[in-house]
Amino acid sequence: MRILITGGAGCLGSNLIERYIPAGHEVLVIDNFATGKREVLPPVAGLTVVEGSVADSGLVDRCFGDFQPTHVIHSAAAYKDPADWREDVATNVTGTINVVDAAKRHAVRRFVNFQTALCYGRPEQVPIPVDHPTRPFTSYGISKTAGEQYALMAGLPLVSLRLANITGPRLAIGPIPTFYKRLKAGQKCFCSDTVRDFLDMEDFFSIMDVVMRDDAPTGLFNVSTGEGRSIKDVFDAVCGYLGIVPAEPVPVVPPGADDVPAVVLDPSRTRQVLGWEAKIGFADTIARMLRWYDAHGVTDIHSHLAAPKAS
Numbered sequence: 165m166r167i168l169i170t171g172g173a174g175c176l177g178s179n180l181i182e183r184y185i186p187a188g189h190e191v192l193v194i195d196n197f198a199t200g201k202r203e204v205l206p207p208v209a210g211l212t213v214v215e216g217s218v219a220d221s222g223l224v225d226r227c228f229g230d231f232q233p234t235h236v237i238h239s240a241a242a243y244k245d246p247a248d249w250r251e252d253v254a255t256n257v258t259g260t261i262n263v264v265d266a267a268k269r270h271a272v273r274r275f276v277n278f279q280t281a282l283c284y285g286r287p288e289q290v291p292i293p294v295d296h297p298t299r300p301f302t303s304y305g306i307s308k309t310a311g312e313q314y315a316l317m318a319g320l321p322l323v324s325l326r327l328a329n330i331t332g333p334r335l336a337i338g339p340i341p342t343f344y345k346r347l348k349a350g351q352k353c354f355c356s357d358t359v360r361d362f363l364d365m366e367d368f369f370s371i372m373d374v375v376m377r378d379d380a381p382t383g384l385f386n387v388s389t390g391e392g393r394s395i396k397d398v399f400d401a402v403c404g405y406l407g408i409v410p411a412e413p414v415p416v417v418p419p420g421a422d423d424v425p426a427v428v429l430d431p432s433r434t435r436q437v438l439g440w441e442a443k444i445g446f447a448d449t450i451a452r453m454l455r456w457y458d459a460h461g462v463t464d465i466h467s468h469l470a471a472p473k474a475s
């Protein structure tokens with residue numbers, strides 16, 4: 165495959181690249197390094213990295229023209245500053261339109277888009293079925309939802325994956341790295357009284373293998389274990405792994421006004437249509453993540469791609 169990956173220096177993109185390059189696929193990345201790191205993509209054969217924004221239609225067109233991708237994975241997203249609505253719209257809406265439009269002109273075989281569970285807003289039911297109405301209420305959620313809607317209109321062989329919280333190499337935000345770091349440093353923690361679903365990177369890879377196939381069904385899919393876990397469950401799992409018995413119970417605080425108490429995606433349609441389901445349970449997912457932190461620290465820099473040997 166010749167795979168164009170937007171946002172390839174980010175967490176999901178770079179993990180995919182560490183699988184695709186050794187497998188012999190060619191990859192071109194467009195990334196502006198807003199949240200991704202150049203160091204995770206060392207210069208290796210088969211990988212081209214272009215610094216720039218998907219909001220720049222000229223740059224996107226040149227990349228498609230030069231690289232002639234057969235497949236597109238649209239992973240670029242802006243979310244860094246919730247108050248920067250213009251950047252969110254430029255990347256998540258205009259950028260998505262630019263990539264979708266170029267993909268159409270170049271008749272790519274597959275277009276895979278990644279979507280946030282925030283598209284569902286405050287859900288009426290949990291687990292959230294994939295046909296639940298979209299009601300985003302944050303700049304990130306609103307702009308990602310608009311981008312997804314444009315992408316769906318394009319008539320491409322397109323899959324949009326609505327993703328649970330994916331854990332794996334270089335995950336450096338959220339409760340798991342936070343508790344790991346603080347507990348190891350002997351610092352106090354608190355848990356927000358919320359429920360989320362966590363999916364191991366290996367399970368994410370297995371759905372990617374399914375949807376990148378030319379004959380796979382297209383459309384919208386929730387990608388999740390379907391199993392909700394409280395942040396306190398995460399805290400307990402990290403304590404258990406580290407062999408720490410907290411001296412006093414960890415405070416569990418009500419969710420903030422802009423937080424959603426429970427976000428758990430229902431993967432049943434994904435199972436029915438794609439025959440995919442998550443294989444790695446919660447305890448293993450957390451333990452695998454913590455073993456990675458033991459080996460590499462809580463860092464978003466470490467790369468598993470072989471750096472070239474000094475000559």
Ligand SMILES: NC(=O)c1ccc[n+]([C@@H]2O[C@H](COP(=O)([O-])OP(=O)(O)OC[C@H]3O[C@@H](n4cnc5c(N)ncnc54)[C@H](O)[C@@H]3O)[C@@H](O)[C@H]2O)c1
Nearest residue numbers: 171173174175176196197198199200217218240241278330
């Ligand atoms: N990781 C998850 O658990 C998760 C869950 C739900 C949805 N998603 C979606 O998956 C995708 C990847 O998420 P991630 O966790 O890897 O995030 P990330 O921040 O690590 O990766 C996003 C990448 O996009 C790049 N980027 C931002 N604006 C850009 C622009 N204008 N042009 C080019 N590149 C740009 C960033 O520099 C970064 O490398 C996003 O679309 C996100 O909405 C991820």
